[in-house]
Amino acid sequence: MMIHVFPAGRLCSLRRAMLLWLLPVFVLVGAASAGFAYWTYNRMVATFMDSQMELLAESMVAQEQDIVLPALTGEQIHKWGSYVVQVFDADGHARSNSWLGLAPSLQPAGGFHDVKVNDARWRIYTTPVSEASGSRRVQVLQSGEFRRHLAAERAGTAILPVIILLPLSAFVLWFVAAIMSSAIADIARQAASQDEHSIAELPLDRVPQEIAPLVISFNSLLTRLRDAFATQRRFVQDAAHELRTPITAVSLQLENLRGDFAAGAPAQRFAQLEAGVLRAQRLVDQLLRLSRQESSPAETPVAVNVHEVLHQSINTLITLADQRNIDLGLEETGLPAEVTMLTCSSGDLRSVVDNMIENALRYSPEGGVVDVRVTKSQGKLAIEVVDTGPGIPAELLGRVFDRFFRVPGSDVRGSGLGLSIAQAAAQRCSMRISLRNRDDRSGLVARVESV
Template structure:
């Protein structure tokens, strides 16, 4: 804030100088105008000869000045010298045919004589206003040029006095203003400096809220917003720490199994036992691979905000049909009937095809794992008014209402479940659904009539495509 004040000071001085010169010119220009007007009244034309009726005393009065040198000059229309100082410069358009300055009014211009700047007042006078315009001739000139000039010493003195009267107080007042501003800024910003030092002194893992009681009221909203951000950041870091700890814990089981089976295979001599150990090793490897893939999928989903997704118009029915076809072989291996149902019309939503395929794959995988052999899994796409519905239903054991709010948590497993899994699939589903603005609901399968296997129905409700969602990509 102090720097702009220091920059404005020279500008203020320059403006003051220009204004002072303008003010100083006005009274002296007025006096110069009076002189040239009085001199013009003394010019006469008799029998084609221009003369001035100017006694010596009047000449002395005309040139009287204690500071400046005063000059005057009278020329006829042909530029011949009539009276006064011969060396006084003529107007620039004196020899031209233009009448811009030859209107009888007093005009001013700046010039120089012997290197000294001059202020000149001049006018053209018509000596015989009744004569016709075409009667002018060198022998009978009708116009004469009258000029009075003076040097600029008085003007410079007055301008300097004005500048001194304005600038000198500034030299006294401005440092006082700067000191007061600096003091006010230092006092006002000192709490921010203290807050800065307190934040800088914190360790990298200290995300505790800042005590708002020790800051001025003016920056309390800033501290409040900063505390909210620190709280969100702390929650995010805690979630990441828990995620890493849970992931490490989950990885222990398949890795320990792989190590145990490999060591057992090394000790076995019977080929059949070695083969069984290798089969178990392959299963553990498959489980570890699936866990790693799901961890990567969840990380991609969580670290890909809605604004970063490339959304486009997607035929949800066509996408679901392709994903179901990819899982047909897996359903055969589980001896489960995997079906697909859709309406004849296209069901178009705005979304990211890669992420939606990941979402549906996790729902189908979850259904196949929990549905007993001989059961069925059905993927259904339909439209309900303006919204699109994606449903995956199975004939498995179902999910109790008390568990439905928890199954979307990472690494959550329903107690008593014998199905293998990492507990990440539904967490991935929730994350991707949230990025697409979709709601996920869990119901019992309305088509199941078994008390032991009531089945589950996962329903995703997608909002209608909005142009803004597509334009954002």
């Protein structure tokens, strides 16, 4: 049966577990030490004081004549532990008493006694009746309160280091647990920084022995995950390369056969076949672009002029816009050149812009309008592509970035990879793509902005 040392719920913490288990032990040890010290010092004080009382009483009995006893005060007796001496004759009558605050009362039997007089406890030694004592008996008394106070004082002095050690130990425990938690959190941060582009084993040089098996197991998982990603990328890349050649050959053959089909049903079937081949060719191109994007190392960020990238992208896609009779334009906002500079990979930024504009051109109806503009709000640079297409249902806006996802009911042929590729490229540029439907009319606003 497994014993759980960590409490459940919000108290499940390494620091709290250490304090929960060790502090009660410290408290119990401290209480036991205090009790044992008090018991030990109480016996020590009692033995020493009893010896002194017996020695004083016997020495006074041995005197041939009475000794004048000095008068004592209550402070001397109860605070400083002075002995009260009472002398009696053979008949038990008091002959002298060193403190008038305590009425003489001879104990019949000799030896030590613990009595209570006037709500105060006293330790008494009475000399026994013997020929050596003659006609006198001596009785020595000491305050029980003084004895208890003295024993408690000595025990408190002994237990003081333990009392100081308790909060100090708690602080040290909390501090050490905090350092251990910080080390574990650092391992967690290293694990969280892993992604499919940079999967590396976690270092073991500063990992505690107790956590090392967990980190080793996690490293083994990371290795298998890295191999799985590499295998997936190789498969996609190899499959795309292998498919590209036969699809290109089929496309060329279709180009040669286009003039052999007469108008009517054969020509329509040929057009459908040609559209399917073009779609497959576009899918292969997208898969190749995706595999290169995932396998290639990140480019060194440089200062990129956004306006120049937009002009290059529009010049590349203007042919597609002309084919669909779409008005594609760049709205100049008058922002100075230094304001429209971004520090990122120029290839990634171009990939983002190309995919956003191409999607807008493909989904806008013939004769539509696609506007591209650069804005700056609250210190963040943003690029917006506004089209006049059908838009996207609100409940599907979050899913269009998934790979191979296409909006149901759309008659636009595509692979469903464009936005996924654009989003990955935007993230490497520390940017974010968001989509929203237009409020003034049908259409979509695609916005990419700095995070």
